[in-house]
Amino acid sequence: MLIGEVARRSGVSARMLRHYESLGLVRPTGRTGSGYREYSSQDIRRIFHVESLRSLGLSLAEVGQALDDPGFTPSRLVENLIRQTRERIARETELLTRLQRIGAAEPSGWEDVLQIVALLQALGSDSAARRQRAALSSAEEGSLPVEALVEATLKENDPHVAGALRWALARSGEGGLALLAEGLESPVPEVRRRAVQSIAEVPDGEATALLEQALTGSDIVVRRCAALALGARGVADAVPALIDMIVDGANDVDAADALGTLAADPTLGDQIGTMLVDRLAAGAADASVRRRLTQALADIPGATTTRALAELSQDEDRAVALTATYLLKLRQAV
Structure with missing residues (x-):
């Protein structure tokens, strides 16, 4: 089969076929008496093999290696093609x-x-x-x-x-x-x-x-960050999480500040004071928790908070007692 017919049937241009020949990829088996290239059925099959491998992204050099090296293993080349x-x-x-x-x-x-x-x-x-x-x-x-x-x-x-x-x-x-x-x-x-x-x-x-x-998610760090932001925005739902932060000693100063902001609302002040006092009772055995909760009472108005500070001024932990006494004096001076 002459080059023109091969090009027509294979879809590979005559120019590309000549290029393949120059690279040694596909050499026509013979020549006619007039010197024209003549391709055998085996040559045409190789042309289709070349085109198939090129469609996978192989370079012409890689195609030649794949077709002519008896020891060539395709797995590594395919892995490289996947990576590329x-x-x-x-x-x-x-x-x-x-x-x-x-x-x-x-x-x-x-x-x-x-x-x-x-x-x-x-x-x-x-x-x-x-x-x-x-x-x-x-x-x-x-x-x-x-x-x-x-x-x-x-x-x-x-x-x-x-x-x-x-x-x-x-x-x-x-x-x-x-x-x-x-x-x-x-x-x-x-x-x-x-x-x-x-x-x-x-x-x-x-x-x-x-x-x-x-605030209701499973990530405790996300919950705490949300609680601080919501407290600053006056959202009451943040109060339990803020008190938990004080008890746990996680950003407790910021949490206490947020509670103080929320307690400025008269309808929330007593509720927050009661919740802090309840947690004081629950954590009475731990002096470090009492210290943080006592400090958090500083900006919480109301009789409940005042009574709690009076009791805490007699606390067995000296730091708790001194903090509560100081906060009581501040309230009396106002």
């Missing part, structure tokens, strides 16, 4: 994500596009200082799409950069809350905790609703 394909997919996915984010920012010109690209590259930098500058720049100018900010926030380890990113997110509006809510469901504890910290800095009702959901 995954790497290529990852690169293409990253490019797609970047393009989508640029599109979401609705740039008005190439200057905007270049600025967004520069900020995205800075957020992925190994330099914490560069990431922080990018976050602060986005907070001031609102130039980054919220998806990029959320992704960067949920994976950021440096506390200074994380703070700048949370600030940028809080200024970006409500768009990031749905993505942060997904972060609360992450199987990775650190991602859940970064998500709740970011939600806590968004001052709106939808964020408060997400924090209330986090």
Whole structure:
């Protein structure tokens, strides 16, 4: 079969067939009397083998090795192809994500596009200082799409950069809350905790609703962060978790401050005082717990709290007694 007919039947151009011949991949078995290339059925079968291997992503050199080396084992080559394909997919996915984010920012010109690209590259930098500058720049100018900010926030380890990113997110509006809510469901504890910290800095009702959901979750660190944020927002449901934090000695000073904020509401002050006194009774054997709970009574008004301080001023633990006595004097001076 002559080269023109081979090209027509195989779909491989005559030019490519000549290239295969020059590389030694497919050599026509013979020549006609006029010197034209003549391919046998075996040659044509090899052409199809070459094309099949090329479709898997093999280079022409790898195709030649696969077809001509008797000791060649395909398993290692296939493993390499799988690895290379995954790497290529990852690169293409990253490019797609970047393009989508640029599109979401609705740039008005190439200057905007270049600025967004520069900020995205800075957020992925190994330099914490560069990431922080990018976050602060986005907070001031609102130039980054919220998806990029959320992704960067949920994976950021440096506390200074994380703070700048949370600030940028809080200024970006409500768009990031749905993505942060997904972060609360992450199987990775650190991602859940970064998500709740970011939600806590968004001052709106939808964020408060997400924090209330986090308050009932299984991650104790997430619950505590949500309780502190809800306490500052005046949400009474946070009170039990805040008292637990004081008993456990986990951010107990911040928890006591949040209780003091909540107790400013007359309808809550007595309830909080009663709950603290109840926990004092439950933890009476542990002096360190009594000390923390006594300190927490400082900003809780009401007769219940005053009576409890009077009893604590006679406590066997000197630190508890001195703290309670001091707090009683402050109340009497008011």
